[in-house]
Amino acid sequence: MITGGVPDAVTVQLSVSDAGKLTGKFLSPMSMDCTTASYTAKTGQVLLEATDGKTSTHFKLVGKVSATEIVGTIESGEKTGKVRLVKWTYSPQPFRS
Numbered sequence: 001m002i003t004g005g006v007p008d009a010v011t012v013q014l015s016v017s018d019a020g021k022l023t024g025k026f027l028s029p030m031s032m033d034c035t036t037a038s039y040t041a042k043t044g045q046v047l048l049e050a051t052d053g054k055t056s057t058h059f060k061l062v063g064k065v066s067a068t069e070i071v072g073t074i075e076s077g078e079k080t081g082k083v084r085l086v087k088w089t090y091s092p093q094p095f096r097s
Contacts, residue, residue, distance in 0.1 A: 012085060024048050026059060046070055
């Protein structure tokens, strides 16, 4: 949700390669591959960055894994808001920092 605005749905897909590297993409509000996708196991922090090819809007999501949620902030261009990702599918393959 952008501060002072209305809640928006954001869908993110995260995957772990066979080598243990985190990759991701935003599926909504528009589809775009992440240029940065990282997870720090010690702190539980997730960082995702992507740029919309049509509008050149840069998206940055910084969150922390807490139980089955990722809670943090998302920036879209000049706008910043809170994010809470609550639905995800578990993969038994561990992340590597």
